Amino acid sequence: MSIIIDRRLNGKNKSTVNRQRFLDRYRKHIKKAVSEAVNKRSITDVESGSQVTIPTKDLSEPFFRHGQGGRYKQVHPGNKEFISGDRIKRPNGGQGQGSGKGKAGNSGEGMDEFSFQINHEEFLNHMFDDLELPNLVRKQLQDSTEYKMKNAGYTSEGSPDRLNIVRSLKSAHARRIALGGGARREVRALRRKLRELEVSADTTNMEEVEQLRIQIKELNNKLKKLPFIDDFDLKYNNLIKVPSPSNKAVMFCVMDVSGSMTQEIKDMAKRFFILLYLFLQRNYKEIEVVFIRHHTAAKEVDEDDFFYSRETGGTIVSSALEMTRDIIDDRYSPNDWNIYVAQASDGDNWEGDSSVCSKILTEQILSKVQYFSYVEITDRAHQNLWREYESLNEQFPDQFAMEQIKTPNDIYQVFRRLFEKKETA
């Protein structure tokens, strides 16, 4: 008689361990594939997983087998026109497959590459591997206005909703044992005496027996009167407030939208911002994004406007920086928020404004933010803004970073450079 078992509900991810082992082993390859993928794919695509391809020779599992050469016979099906003695040209490319593969599956040619899918999570893991957020200091404890409730043992006072029943009953039980101990011991002693008297044939003790019975009854009554539970027994879960470090980040995307910025440059900038956003997402629970675009004047806008609406006019970078400063002061207190600013531009700025920028940055912004990164998307020579920022870079090596992006292929590399793990030895 056969047994039929439904196993569908059993775990299905039995291969997870082995899969993970495989991924770990070929880390290097996967990383390479991921960084290529980031460069190639379109921006809206960063959220999905990726195909990884590894050359088969790197992951071969070798076994002893015959090479080409020697003499051997091979039987094939489906003869159409051959007769014995026919001679056929040796197919080039060496038909090595005759040798060992009894069960070659359906890949007659033999694969040169082994490819497989990794999911979004793994993709990001590899993408951001070895990167860290600069100055990843969770905001200080004492200034924090955020608290978390945390379990901290038990108290005998509290509100009924925090009553801990198990603890309370335990304590009641203990009290009953403690208070009733004496009486019970006495009852036991009296009982023993009673038994002895009952056994002895002497009838004169009847009175004493009766006495004993009454005594026992009284004691038992007394025991019964011990309350099952008392105010004294009640125990409550103790919750205490602990200040919790801020887990919030705000990201300012600042971009020049003046006439000189083409859609192509904006797209590159967008990729950079997306990378930054994804990266922050991995480190903070809550992220807000503020988009500030500017030409001669700055404006806070929503995402769509930020990337796609066109403006013309000159460029005054300081207007955007001022706006950033104002918004920080208004809404994002550095005590509660981790602040990141990413600025993208083609490097154009109105003569004379650059020094203003650097002044605002040094005096009013850099002290409040975690990190300020500037990417210049241009393949032309640098202009005054870059030079001005270069001196800032020397002054604030921890908070300030700048890089240049020339082609879309640079974006990921630049991003990695900006957020590289710093040796803190």
Next chain:
Amino acid sequence: MSEERQPISTGPEWTFELIQEYDQELARLADKFRLDTFPNQIEVISSEQMMDAYSSTGMPLMYSHWSFGKQFLHTQQNYERGRMGLAYEIVINSNPCIAYLMEENTMTMQALVLAHASYGHNSFFKGNYLFQTWTDADSIIDYLMFAKKYVAECEEKYGVEAVEDVMDACHALMNQGVNRYKRPRPLSAAKERERQEERAEYIQRTLNDIWSTIPKAEEIEETKVKRFPEDPEENILYFLEKNAPLLETWQRELLRIVRKVAQYYYPQRQTQVMNEGWATFWHYTLLHELYDEGKVTEGFMLEFLHSHSSVIYQPPFDSPNYSGINPYTLGFSMFTDIKRICEDPTDEDKEWFPDIAGSDWLETLHFAMKNFKDESFILQFLSPKVMRDLRLFSIFDDETKSYLEVNAIHDDPGYKEVRESLAAQYNLGNREPNIQVYDVDVRGDRTLTLRHYQHESRPLEAPSTDELLRHIHRLWQFDVKLDSVADDKIGKSFCCPEAK
């Protein structure tokens, strides 16, 4: 057709009750045909679980190794792209015999799988002499459980990487880890565990004898002539397990585990054509029997025949889908033809198979299933008719000639030659290079010498051989040399580390 047809089911949906009903019917028929089986354990699983099973060599449990992960990714990729359907079934040679049914299958497919796996393969596992001699269906699951636990423990103690180093080397040598002639001791997980410590100590002790550095003055001169091992050893893994000088006890145990697993699969590798042919023959026969009894509908038969004919489809050699001879086709054609020869022999059959022509077909079929492996089965039973039907022809490849030659086809002068070539093709001894442990320089630098005895002067493939030597070197930990020998002359040599 006067009888009322009373099919078991009419729709494509399966239920547990229906599976049970089909199973009972099939069991009844199997009994009628004297199919002796292990008890069946039928497990319904999802396609994801099927992929899991796929990638751990079909076993319900297996130790962890990255190569299984690779297999899994490969399967998953192909499956999701729709490049490949999953096998409808996996069946495990164990007692009880475990067969997996995929939940996506239709009722017809489930019945087909039941007949194929639970009665076809199952009876083959129980009846064929190779399986009876070499595997222990009773204890394989227990043993794997032990192996899985042991490997996990080692990983915990010595680190995943250290374990993988050894396992990679073992896996590479798996085909060189079987005893081809000696029957192994039966497996028993409990005893394995008990003996493991004992064995560890013993090995370490005997090792010291071989490697003892205390000179035994009197014998030095004479012993040099003797080789160690005295007789060449074909089971390289076994040799390393017992004799590698520097391996830790746990590493030796890992070698042993891989060796045992390899040994378990050895019969399967030698009976692919027979095993699949047998199972296919029986699903075909049993389901037709059900149809004749009116237990299944015409629709059922159409669906069944559709998948049956795609299973036994043999693309011709010049088709882009061609990847060698389909074992299902060959095996099925042969068993069917044996039945025909018994029942309805032609003059040709009487000449070729005087012993079986006209005999009881069931008797003959059982005899063939029990006492042969692919090589001998083909040599014994491949009939001219099957050769003609499949249009088999043999090609001779000689590296000294610039062309290939068709040396025999499916005609009178060619039958014997085609049959012999095809049988030889299924001889593992020809298919895999013959490599043996030849000598160890016991008194000197401990160099391990292997010999490859060339068959028909076929060489080893160089890149994989180099890699293999590195694996052996990792286990042996002293120099390793491999000589290819043809006609008692040493040809090409491989060394690891490469020639100093």
